[in-house]
Amino acid sequence: MDCNQVFVSKVKKVIFVFTLLIAxxxxxxxxxxxxxxxxxxxxxxxxxxxxxxxxxxxxxEHGEEKFEPTKVIMEHIAxxxxxxxxxxxxxxxxxxxxxxxxxxxxxxxxFHHGEQDYQGKYNKYRLVTGLKxxxxxxxxxxxxxxxxxxxxxxxxxxxxxxxxSITKNVAAxxxxxxxxxxxxxxxxxxxxKRVGKAPKxxxxxxxxxxxxxxxxxxxxxxGHKYAKFMPYLLTIFFFILFNNLLGLFPVFPGSANVTGNxxxxxxxxxxxxxxxxxxxxxxxxxxxxxPDVPWWLYPIMIPVELIGIISxxxxxxxxxxxxxxxxxxxxxxxxxxxxxxxxxxxxPVSVAFVLFxxxxxxxxxxxxxxxxxxxxxxxxxxAVEEHH
Amino acid sequence: MELVTPSIxxxxxxxxAFIFLLLLLRKLAWxxxxxxxxxxxxxxxxxLNKAELAKQEMARLTAQNQDLMQQARAERDEILKExxxxxxxxxxxxxxxxxxxxxxxxxxxxxxxxxxxxxxxxEVKDQVSTLSLEIAERVLRNQLxxxxxxxxxxxxxLKDVELN
Numbered sequence: 060m061d062c063n064q065v066f067v068s069k070v071k072k073v074i075f076v077f078t079l080l081i082a083x084x085x086x087x088x089x090x091x092x093x094x095x096x097x098x099x100x101x102x103x104x105x106x107x108x109x110x111x112x113x114x115x116x117x118x119x120e121h122g123e124e125k126f127e128p129t130k131v132i133m134e135h136i137a138x139x140x141x142x143x144x145x146x147x148x149x150x151x152x153x154x155x156x157x158x159x160x161x162x163x164x165x166x167x168x169x170f171h172h173g174e175q176d177y178q179g180k181y182n183k184y185r186l187v188t189g190l191k192x193x194x195x196x197x198x199x200x201x202x203x204x205x206x207x208x209x210x211x212x213x214x215x216x217x218x219x220x221x222x223x224s225i226t227k228n229v230a231a232x233x234x235x236x237x238x239x240x241x242x243x244x245x246x247x248x249x250x251x252k253r254v255g256k257a258p259k260x261x262x263x264x265x266x267x268x269x270x271x272x273x274x275x276x277x278x279x280x281x282g283h284k285y286a287k288f289m290p291y292l293l294t295i296f297f298f299i300l301f302n303n304l305l306g307l308f309p310v311f312p313g314s315a316n317v318t319g320n321x322x323x324x325x326x327x328x329x330x331x332x333x334x335x336x337x338x339x340x341x342x343x344x345x346x347x348x349x350p351d352v353p354w355w356l357y358p359i360m361i362p363v364e365l366i367g368i369i370s371x372x373x374x375x376x377x378x379x380x381x382x383x384x385x386x387x388x389x390x391x392x393x394x395x396x397x398x399x400x401x402x403x404x405x406x407p408v409s410v411a412f413v414l415f416x417x418x419x420x421x422x423x424x425x426x427x428x429x430x431x432x433x434x435x436x437x438x439x440x441x442a443v444e445e446h447h
Numbered sequence: 448m449e450l451v452t453p454s455i456x457x458x459x460x461x462x463x464a465f466i467f468l469l470l471l472l473r474k475l476a477w478x479x480x481x482x483x484x485x486x487x488x489x490x491x492x493x494x495l496n497k498a499e500l501a502k503q504e505m506a507r508l509t510a511q512n513q514d515l516m517q518q519a520r521a522e523r524d525e526i527l528k529e530x531x532x533x534x535x536x537x538x539x540x541x542x543x544x545x546x547x548x549x550x551x552x553x554x555x556x557x558x559x560x561x562x563x564x565x566x567x568x569x570e571v572k573d574q575v576s577t578l579s580l581e582i583a584e585r586v587l588r589n590q591l592x593x594x595x596x597x598x599x600x601x602x603x604x605l606k607d608v609e610l611n
Binding site: 133136137138155221222223224225226228229232233236239240243244246247250251254255256266269270273286289290291293294298320321322323325326327329330380384 | 453456476481483490
């Protein structure tokens with residue numbers, strides 16, 4: 060029994076370190092890839108007199124525009140104030156700004172894709188998109204800037220405005236939440252209707268998944284107290300899964316990169332951190348505050364353990380974000396190949412690779428939902444474990 | 448850099464939506480679903496246990512039946528054996544009795560026969576002696592008619608006597 064415990068904790072540590080490593084590597088790769096493509100893209104398109112083939116975001120509208128894969132890809136990966144459907148058709152989404160004067164609500168259609176400024180109740184606003192956006196001092200993204208009286212962006216005033224807009228990611232998230240509520244609500248109804256009977260239809264499709272989360276994620280990692288955490292684990296599992304799958308869907312209800320956005324993964328990881336630490340028992344805190352080492356090692360060990368509280372959810376956050384974003388970037392890069400080479404001949408190759416990547420992403424969608432839930436369960440299990 | 452800087456609006460909406468989803472699903476979906484699954488599993492377990500118990504009961508009953516049968520068979524065999532021995536013993540007894548009785552009868556018959564024989568013999572002896580005496584008398588009367596013959600006889604007799 061003891062040996063087994065030691066072994067399991069060793070394996071857990073190894074898995075943890077390994078995942079951190081992978082997460083770190085994938086981030087590095089992403090940044091390198093970005094850097095590379097930024098450098099490479101002007102070269103590859105410079106000779107062309109550019110019949111812009113891209114249908115992206117009104118590129119054709121301007122006729123002679125160079126195709127910049129980095130810009131296109133980043134626009135897809137990043138959040139947006141409009142939901143682009145096809146060609147020039149897009150759904151404008153509401154902009155909600157909290158300013159020093161009060162709340163400001165208007166449609167993003169007023170910006171005309173960033174070509175016009177909008178005079179709100181309290182300020183004049185301008186939409187700054189993509190790579191044109193200047194770095195802000197604070198850590199949060201701001202696409203909407205306050206325009207001063209001189210027609211220039213007033214950074215100081217912009218910093219006081221907080222953007223609570225229903226962006227594309229928020230809208231996509233709402234759609235997936237609606238979907239989840241409808242699906243699981245209807246399943247719950249059929250459970251109530253068919254008490255004690257074999258599952259049927261959608262119920263029998265999702266019941267194995269629910270039982271998988273319970274029997275293979277919650278029970279082995281948390282132990283007999285698993286029931287308390289089941290709602291949380293099931294919710295994160297299906298929330299991540301649905302968002303992952305909708306992200307793979309290329310048109311309207313999908314196409315947003317919800318789980319590949321650091322803000323969402325940040326919230327999910329924070330939720331796991333809160334659940335873990337709020338449910339930590341005295342053994343968990345004893346392990347952190349008075350580790351089982353000689354007292355003179357405490358100055359090292361206690362900070363390390365305290366960092367561990369943050370680093371575990373941090374790894375969760377980065378892993379999900381990096382995996383999903385990387386997948387989207389690869390698919391979009393492969394599609395971009397067609398436009399970079401400006402030939403249809405490359406299309407079959409591109410499509411074949413995209414198909415392969417999409418199937419891989421389908422696997423990743425399930426895998427990441429599973430891993431996030433599994434590791435959450437693991438951390439919860441470590442926090443509620445009773446020592447003998 | 449844009450990729451790894453979370454925007455506060457999205458953080459806010461995600462947190463709000465996630466908490467809402469968690470609470471809603473907990474009440475609306477997970478509780479009834481997990482409850483129903485648990486209940487169903489329990490009822491299946493119970494049914495299986497019951498089936499197992501029934502099977503055991505069945506096996507027990509079958510074993511009991513077998514036992515009873517075995518017992519009955521053994522008893523029957525016992526009874527048959529007993530009857531056989533009893534029969535044998537009775538038969539033997541009867542045989543022995545019959546033998547004794549027979550031998551007794553034979554003995555008696557033998558004695559009787561012996562007695563009869565003796566009586567008959569005695570009678571025969573009497574008759575034979577009487578007859579022989581008569582015969583002898585007749586013979587002697589015939590023979591002794593003649594004087595010479597008488598003398599010869601006497602002489603003969605004497606010769607016999609002498610020899611004896």
